[in-house]
Structures are given as C-alpha cells and as structure tokens.
Amino acid sequence: MFEPEIVKTYNDLDRTVYNYVINNIHKVTLMRIRDLSEFTHVSTTSILRFCKKNECNGFSEFKYKLKQYITQQEEIQLYHYNDVHEHIDFLKKAQSEHFNQAITDICQVIATTQNVLLIGIGTSGIMAEYGARFFSTLGMLSHFINDPYMPVYNYDRESTVILISNSGETTELINIAQAFKKSPSKVVSITNTASSTIAKMSDYNISTYINVDRQGSVNLASNISIMYILESLAKQTSDIRTSHQLKGERLR
Known part of the structure; x- marks a missing residue:
C-alpha cells in the first residue's frame, strides 16, 4: 500500500x-x-x-x-527490534575465548600467505568486496571475486581464500572450495553454521549463528556480524605483520 x-x-x-x-x-x-x-x-x-x-x-x-x-x-x-538483540548476542559471543582463538589462528595463517582472496555471491559478494578493500587499506594485497564462474581451477599461488556464504550450501561456492583445496592455498569460510557443507570443507571456519530472514528468494539477514569478522581478521593480521616487521622477523 x-x-x-x-x-x-x-x-x-x-x-x-x-x-x-x-x-x-x-x-x-x-x-x-x-x-x-x-x-x-x-x-x-x-x-x-x-x-x-x-x-x-x-x-x-x-x-x-x-x-x-x-x-x-x-x-x-x-x-x-529482534535483529538488534541478535547482534548484541553475537557481539557477546565474539568476546569469548573460543571465538578470539579462532580469529587469532586464522590471522596467523593470513599473515604468512602472499595475498588474501575473498569470494562471495550476491550480498555475500558485496561483503567480499568490502573485506578486500578493508585488507587493502591496511596494506595487505587482497582481491575479491563475486562472479561464481570466474576460472580459479589452475590457481597455484599460496593464498588465504575466504569464502563467504550465509547458508554454507551454495553449489557454486562448494565447487570453488573443492578447486582451492587442490591448491597450496588455505581455505577459510564465514558461514551461518559450522555444520554446513562449506564450513566442513574449509581448513578454518567462523560461524555467525544469525537467524536467516527471507522474503521469497530474497535473503534479508543482516551482515553486521560478517563485517565485524572481516574487520577483526584484517586488523589482527595487520598487527601480527607489524609486530614481526619491528622485530626484523620473516613471516614464513
């Protein structure tokens, strides 16, 4: 109306x-x-x-x-109203020792690879672009892919690949994950649950556990939690690299 x-x-x-x-x-x-x-x-x-x-x-x-x-x-x-409370709950979980240890473990991996490649489709593709820009702002070589048909099957660079998928069941991203598992790259996923296919295929996974709100085929789930995770990964990785540079150490 x-x-x-x-x-x-x-x-x-x-x-x-x-x-x-x-x-x-x-x-x-x-x-x-x-x-x-x-x-x-x-x-x-x-x-x-x-x-x-x-x-x-x-x-x-x-x-x-x-x-x-x-x-x-x-x-x-x-x-x-409920959406705000969900984000408050997520931010509380983000302060837990388990969550912070997962972030630290992933950042240690990112800090030792040549570049960061973020991949997502649809709204998750927008998050991939946001993440790539945030990593680049902090001086790290990063790229994003939001086209599920971009050829990545002969990718032989040692990278950290971050797959973003709310459902964790997107067929195109599952195929991409399979391709990167055959490369020297480490696969990290950000999904809604740790039980999803993409989460299980990944070397590392962080799950948000935010309720998925759909109107028809449109996913209206907020991406604040994903933005928080991407920013946390970028900031902590930058801190690790800076620390090693000050000590004159090589990150390998």
Missing part, C-alpha cells in the same frame, strides 16, 4: 487525504467516509477516487487494506 509509483501520481486533493491518513492512521480505520471528508475538507467523491488510485474498490476495502498495512509495519518494527 502507498507504493512510491502510486504516490507520485497523487494530485493536491490526493496528497491532502494521504497526509491526513498517514498522520492519523489508526483513527482512519474506524472512520466513515463522511468523517474523513469532514476532517480533510475533501469531498467523498474525491476520497473514492483516492481509494481507486490505491487499488481499492471502495472506502471499506481501503480501510481493510489500511489495517493490513498497519500490521505489516508493526511486524517490520518487531523484526528490527
């Missing part, structure tokens, strides 16, 4: 009704059309045209859809 494409078509009278409805949304669901007409100083005929523009056959259907719209907005607010 109130889709941007429809709102763009409103005339002055429509906008008058729309503004009143939005600011008094609960009250309008209890009104008669004449009540709304009196409060907005817009004729009932114009209000019925407004209803039709919003794909309603009459004022009764408009009020019914308005109630549905209110329910949807309340559910979205509740989702965001």
